[in-house]
Each structure stands twice: as C-alpha cells, then as structure tokens.
Amino acid sequence: MSSKKIAGYLVGVSLALSSVALHAEDKVYRLKLAETWGANTPILGDAPKNMAKLAEQMSNGRLQIRIDSANKHKAPLGVFDLVKSGQYDLGHSSSYYWKGKVPNTLYFSSMPFGMMATEQYAWFYQGGGLELMQQVYEPHNLLSFPGGNSDIQMGGWFKNEIRSVEDLQGLKMRIPGFAGEIFAKVGATPTNIPPSELFMSLERGTIDALEWVGPAFDLRMGFHKIAPYYYTAWHEPGSETQFLVNKKVWDDLPADLQVILETAFRVAAFDMYNQAIHENAQSWAKMKAEFPTIQVRDFPPAVLDAMKKANQELLQEQAQQDPLAKTILDSQAEYLSAVRQWTDISLRAYLDTRE
Amino acid sequence: MSSKKIAGYLVGVSLALSSVALHAEDKVYRLKLAETWGANTPILGDAPKNMAKLAEQMSNGRLQIRIDSANKHKAPLGVFDLVKSGQYDLGHSSSYYWKGKVPNTLYFSSMPFGMMATEQYAWFYQGGGLELMQQVYEPHNLLSFPGGNSDIQMGGWFKNEIRSVEDLQGLKMRIPGFAGEIFAKVGATPTNIPPSELFMSLERGTIDALEWVGPAFDLRMGFHKIAPYYYTAWHEPGSETQFLVNKKVWDDLPADLQVILETAFRVAAFDMYNQAIHENAQSWAKMKAEFPTIQVRDFPPAVLDAMKKANQELLQEQAQQDPLAKTILDSQAEYLSAVRQWTDISLRAYLDTRE
Numbered sequence: 001m002s003s004k005k006i007a008g009y010l011v012g013v014s015l016a017l018s019s020v021a022l023h024a025e026d027k028v029y030r031l032k033l034a035e036t037w038g039a040n041t042p043i044l045g046d047a048p049k050n051m052a053k054l055a056e057q058m059s060n061g062r063l064q065i066r067i068d069s070a071n072k073h074k075a076p077l078g079v080f081d082l083v084k085s086g087q088y089d090l091g092h093s094s095s096y097y098w099k100g101k102v103p104n105t106l107y108f109s110s111m112p113f114g115m116m117a118t119e120q121y122a123w124f125y126q127g128g129g130l131e132l133m134q135q136v137y138e139p140h141n142l143l144s145f146p147g148g149n150s151d152i153q154m155g156g157w158f159k160n161e162i163r164s165v166e167d168l169q170g171l172k173m174r175i176p177g178f179a180g181e182i183f184a185k186v187g188a189t190p191t192n193i194p195p196s197e198l199f200m201s202l203e204r205g206t207i208d209a210l211e212w213v214g215p216a217f218d219l220r221m222g223f224h225k226i227a228p229y230y231y232t233a234w235h236e237p238g239s240e241t242q243f244l245v246n247k248k249v250w251d252d253l254p255a256d257l258q259v260i261l262e263t264a265f266r267v268a269a270f271d272m273y274n275q276a277i278h279e280n281a282q283s284w285a286k287m288k289a290e291f292p293t294i295q296v297r298d299f300p301p302a303v304l305d306a307m308k309k310a311n312q313e314l315l316q317e318q319a320q321q322d323p324l325a326k327t328i329l330d331s332q333a334e335y336l337s338a339v340r341q342w343t344d345i346s347l348r349a350y351l352d353t354r355e
Numbered sequence: 356m357s358s359k360k361i362a363g364y365l366v367g368v369s370l371a372l373s374s375v376a377l378h379a380e381d382k383v384y385r386l387k388l389a390e391t392w393g394a395n396t397p398i399l400g401d402a403p404k405n406m407a408k409l410a411e412q413m414s415n416g417r418l419q420i421r422i423d424s425a426n427k428h429k430a431p432l433g434v435f436d437l438v439k440s441g442q443y444d445l446g447h448s449s450s451y452y453w454k455g456k457v458p459n460t461l462y463f464s465s466m467p468f469g470m471m472a473t474e475q476y477a478w479f480y481q482g483g484g485l486e487l488m489q490q491v492y493e494p495h496n497l498l499s500f501p502g503g504n505s506d507i508q509m510g511g512w513f514k515n516e517i518r519s520v521e522d523l524q525g526l527k528m529r530i531p532g533f534a535g536e537i538f539a540k541v542g543a544t545p546t547n548i549p550p551s552e553l554f555m556s557l558e559r560g561t562i563d564a565l566e567w568v569g570p571a572f573d574l575r576m577g578f579h580k581i582a583p584y585y586y587t588a589w590h591e592p593g594s595e596t597q598f599l600v601n602k603k604v605w606d607d608l609p610a611d612l613q614v615i616l617e618t619a620f621r622v623a624a625f626d627m628y629n630q631a632i633h634e635n636a637q638s639w640a641k642m643k644a645e646f647p648t649i650q651v652r653d654f655p656p657a658v659l660d661a662m663k664k665a666n667q668e669l670l671q672e673q674a675q676q677d678p679l680a681k682t683i684l685d686s687q688a689e690y691l692s693a694v695r696q697w698t699d700i701s702l703r704a705y706l707d708t709r710e
Contacts (some may be wrong), residue, residue, distance in 0.1 A: 276692065
C-alpha cells in the first residue's frame with residue numbers, strides 16, 4: 001500500500017522497467033536549484049545539499065544539481081516564481097512565503113494548533129496530504145514534495161510574563177504571517193522587523209516580544225540574554241519546508257531518475273527533521289547551561305483559547321472563499337482528530353508518566 | 356554534516372564517481388531477502404516490499420530483490436544466522452530476536468523507559484547510534500540499518516486494574532524478552548504463549564494480562580473484547596526493526612547500488628513509521644467506536660518506579676559484563692537526557708496545553 005505512496009506521481013513507472021536493465025542512456029541531466037536560504041544556512045540549507053549529493057551518487061553522476069542560494073539569485077521569497085517560470089528547475093523553500101500569491105499553499109507548512117511533524121508526515125504519505133498538495137501546485141506547472149521539517153517551533157521570547165488575554169493588548173511582537181493575524185485578532189500588535197534589527201529592537205523595547213524558530217536557530221540570535229520568558233509552542237507545531245520541481249523538467253527526466261529524485265527529496269527531508277531535533281536538543285542544553293534563569297512558560301488556558309478561536313475564525317473565512325481550501329482544511333481536521341487521540345494515549349501518556 | 360551520515364559506510368564513494376556518468380556495467384544483481392514475518396504481514400512486511408520495489412526502480416532494474424517470508428525459509432527467529440552465513444543476502448527482522456546470541460544487538464530496537472522513535476532516529480543518524488550498531492554487527496560479517504519503526508507500543512491488556520505493586524505479585528502475563536525480565540523482578544510471573552493461543556488463554560484466565568503491540572496489530576487479535584484495561588507505554592517506546600546485509604554481498608556491489616540500497620532502506624523505514632502511526636490511529640478509532648468501555652490507564656507512579664529500578668539494575672549488570680554494552684548504554688543515556696529536555700518543553704508542552 002505505501003509503496004504506491006512512495007512512487008507518488010510515478011504510477012505506471014514499474015511497468016516501463018523490464019526485469020533486465022534497459023541500459024538507459026547515460027545522458028547527464030544538469031539541474032539548477034534555487035533555495036530561499038542564504039549560503040551555508042545550517043539545517044535548512046543542509047537539506048538541498050544532502051539531496052543533491054544523494055541524487056548524484058544514486059544516479060552514478062547522471063543527475064548533477066547546482067544549488068544557488070539567495071545571495072546569488074537575490075529572490076529569497078520568489079523561489080515559487082523562479083521555478084514556475086523555468087528560470088530554475090528545482091526549488092527549496094517554505095510554502096508560507098508565497099501564501100499571498102497562492103493562498104492554498106499555506107496549508108502544507110504547519111498549522112496553528114495543528115499536527116506535529118510525525119502526525120503531519122502520516123497525513124502527507126498515508127492520509128492523502130501529498131495528493132492535495134499536488135492539486136494546489138499543478139495549475140502552476142509545479143510539483144511539490146515535503147522538504148524537511150524544522151521541528152516544533154517555540155512560542156517566542158517575551159520580556160514580561162503573559163498571565164491573561166489583557167496582557168496581550170497592544171503588545172508589540174515580531175510575529176509574521178498567519179500567526180501574526182491571529183495575534184492581531186486577540187489584541188496584540190504584530191510587527192515585522194528585519195532579522196538583523198531584531199536583537200536591538202527587543203533590547204531597546206521597540207518590541208516586547210518576538211518569535212523566531214527554536215533553540216537551534218535562537219541560540220545564535222541571543223534573545224535569551226535579554227528576554228527571560230520562553231513560551232511553548234502553538235503556531236508552528238511542525239514546519240515542513242518544500243522541494244519544488246518544474247513540471248516540464250520533471251516530465252523530461254527518465255523514469256529511473258524521477259524515482260531517484262523523489263527518493264532523494266524524501267531522505268533529505270527525513271534527515272533534516274532528525275538534524276533539527278538533534279540541534280534543538282544540543283542548543284537548548286547550551287542555552288540553559290549559560291542562562292539558567294530562562295523561564296519556560298505555557299500560555300495560560302484563556303490565552304490559548306482566545307488564539308484558538310481566532311485561528312478557527314480565520315480558517316473558516318478561508319474555507320468559505322475557496323472550495324479547495326475547504327477540502328484541505330477538512331482533510332487536516334479529520335486526520336488530526338483521529339491521530340491526536342492515538343498520540344494522546346501513546347506518546348503523550350508516555351512522556352507524562354516518565355517523571 | 357548529515358550528508359556524511361546518509362552515506363554512512365560509503366565514505367570515499369563520491370571520490371569514485373566522476374561528474375560524468377561512468378557508464379556502469381548493466382550487470383543485474385539478484386539478491387535474496389529473508390524476513391522474520393509471515394507472508395502478507397501488514398506494516399512489518401510492507402517495509403521490505405517497499406524497499407525492494409524502490410531499489411529496483413532506482414537502479415533501473417539492476418537490483419532485483421526476492422523476498423522470502425517465514426512461511427518459506429521456516430526460520431522466523433533465525434534471520435541473523437541466515438544472512439550471516441550467506442544463505443540469504445539480506446534480512447528484515449527485529450534485533451531482539453537474537454539477543455540470546457549477540458546480547459548487544461538488543462539496544463538497537465527499543466529500550467524500556469528509553470527514547471521514543473523520533474528521539475531514537477536522531478540518535479541513530481546524528482548522535483552516533485548507527486556507528487555503534489555497525490560496531491556490534493561487524494564481527495558477524497553483517498551490516499545493519501534501521502528498518503522501520505512500529506511506533507510506540509502499549510503496555511498491554513489487563514483484566515483487572517493495577518493499583519499498586521502488590522497487584523503485580525504473581526500476576527500471570529504474556530510479556531516476552533527483556534520487559535518480561537523486568538516484570539519478573541517486580542514480582543509478576545511472565546509467561547510466553549504462542550500467538551494463536553493468546554486470546555483463549557486470556558479469556559479463560561490462564562493469564563491475567565498480555566502485551567502485544569498497539570492498536571494496529573491488537574485490533575484483529577480482539578483482546579479488547581475480553582480485557583477492559585489498556586495500559587499505556589513503558590517498555591517499547593519506539594521499536595525499530597532492522598535491515599541486515601551480508602558484508603561480502605555489500606562489498607561486491609558497485610558504489611551506486613550501495614547508495615541506492617542504503618537509501619531504499621531509509622525510505623522504507625521512514626515509510627513504515629508513517630504507516631504504523633496511520634494504522635494505529637485508524638485502528639484505535641475503530642476499537643473505541645466498537646467498545647467504548649475500553650479503559651485507558653497509566654500504571655501508577657509506584658509501579659513505574661519499581662519497573663524503572665528493575666530496568667536500571669538489569670542494564671547495570673549488562674554494562675558490567677561487557678565494555679561495548681557500557682559504551683552503547685552510556686551513549687543512549689546521555690543522548691536521552693539531552694533530547695528529552697527538549698522534547699519536554701516542545702512536544703510534550705504542546706500536547707499538554709492543547710486540551
């Protein structure tokens with residue numbers, strides 16, 4: 001059953017493969033990949049590098065993938081267009097960067113109060129998520145595949161404790177995107193500030209709080225030195241990046257190279273998730289050793305309830321505007337409802353009884 | 356960094372690959388795989404099937420893998436020997452089936468009170484676990500790779516509630532292996548009973564309790580119809596199966612087919628984990644719909660403490676007898692200590708605040 005899922009778009013491929021090698025042409029395919037990340041970005045940037053190396057090795061050199069980082073192509077948030085137009089053959093990015101252009105792509109990264117990474121992978125590969133993602137990308141001449149999970153994201157660094165919904169009123173917080181819209185709905189003032197100015201803005205009180213990623217990325221930013229409260233997760237319980245492929249480039253590849261490429265995506269994605277967990281664990285240990293005064297806090301139930309309600313309202317608006325959005329959101333809600341009941345009696349119970 | 360891990364044993368392979376295809380010989384390699392499972396075993400048996408199909412597709416037919424199930428080779432628990440001796444080239448099994456033969460293999464499946472699947476994958480691929488596993492298998496002319504996770508296992512079905520350590524005294528329970536030894540140490544009477552007799556033994560009171568796997572496998576066994584208490588996990592928080600490769604067979608493969616095979620192992624393993632989560636969630640929903648009277652219970656803290664203490668004592672005995680066992684157990688304990696602190700503030704906090 002799941003071998004069909006692995007093959008994904010490759011239905012019928014095995015029919016074309018005889019049991020004796022067909023002696024495929026040794027033509028070398030040189031593909032260009034545009035990534036959203038800057039050169040040498042850890043974790044996020046390792047995924048396309050691992051993928052390219054693996055594809056080259058498995059194809060015995062017939063697939064050669066050149067990676068251009070944002071420093072080179074100058075369009076970090078334009079990877080969708082670069083691959084759609086054919087300027088690049090492949091992309092590695094996160095779908096929420098182009099939600100303004102194609103709103104339905106938003107649902108394949110991570111949803112507030114939604115599935116965590118393992119639940120979401122089960123949805124992608126076993127629960128129909130991958131097929132829905134292709135439905136969204138197909139009209140744009142693109143294929144999209146999970147590109148690696150950056151692990152559960154923390155709720156952010158706060159200078160003061162949040163004890164009630166009142167404490168959020170007028171709170172200036174760097175929190176972009178959909179989570180920012182939710183924050184606005186509950187009374188806060190989300191702002192967007194370039195990464196290079198974040199530390200100073202927080203230090204000087206231009207903002208009261210910010211969310212970044214998790215310990216692996218937060219450590220080097222140093223926010224823990226100036227904001228003592230580290231809030232737990234709610235808005236990105238398992239952010240998945242994406243590999244994009246120009247459909248015409250894909251169609252021109254021989255069947256074995258298509259399977260090799262899709263498989264290289266999967267291993268690189270899985271490996272990025274392992275790496276993110278590893279680096280988060282190591283960085284969190286370092287942070288706490290250096291700053292034992294960091295206070296980890298859950299948002300109070302009333303605050304979570306308010307954010308949850310705002311989230312539901314925003315999603316309902318989107319579902320009403322677009323039948324495909326409704327289909328995707330319904331699929332996710334239904335899947336989450338079943339899988340979380342299992343998570344609750346298995347993993348959650350295990351973690352809760354282990355102290 | 357992690358591309359090195361993906362390549363695993365393949366250090367230096369990329370040097371041998373020129374940037375232009377070397378036009379590898381089109382020799383077809385026909386490999387035989389022995390699996391522990393019976394024909395058409397779901398989930399466990401899907402992993403080697405998915406692996407074989409993927410390896411064939413990626414190699415354009417140069418890798419042909421025939422799978423023999425236990426019905427054929429008649430040695431379900433002897434896969435280690437079948438591959439070591441060269442009777443089979445590959446195997447798919449679980450390392451705890453040969454812990455009597457090579458005790459140190461036990462540590463690469465799942466440890467009581469140990470890492471859950473995602474933590475353990477991070478240990479395998481980022482924390483040195485894979486290298487330690489190869490150290491254990493190397494003297495036996497074998498390579499071993501993670502072969503798919505069957506997800507967190509439940510603590511089992513009990514006819515009566517367990518309220519204290521006293522309730523365990525003399526309790527007759529089907530619980531094999533290392534977990535059985537722990538149960539014996541806390542006063543219970545572990546027994547082993549063939550799967551086909553389990554239902555009747557539980558129904559007639561020959562045993563008071565049993566552990567099997569999780570909802571996906573338990574559903575068809577029907578235990579929930581006769582034992583109302585379903586206890587949460589402690590002994591196998593993320594059971595990983597294994598792919599085995601005969602070292603000589605591996606060494607004879609061309610470099611590109613080695614990478615293809617190792618990659619097919621990884622994707623099949625990851626896919627099995629996704630499938631196990633999916634099937635557990637669906638089966639748990641079915642079980643509860645049919646039998647809403649099922650009571651999910653955590654073992655009381657005193658019982659967990661007693662089992663934890665017994666586990667520690669048994670592991671210490673093993674560490675004292677063998678330096679490599681000590682190295683592996685220390686590596687796991689150190690890794691768990693760091694990664695669980697991250698899990699606690701991320702995933703656990705997320706799950707606990709979502710009600």
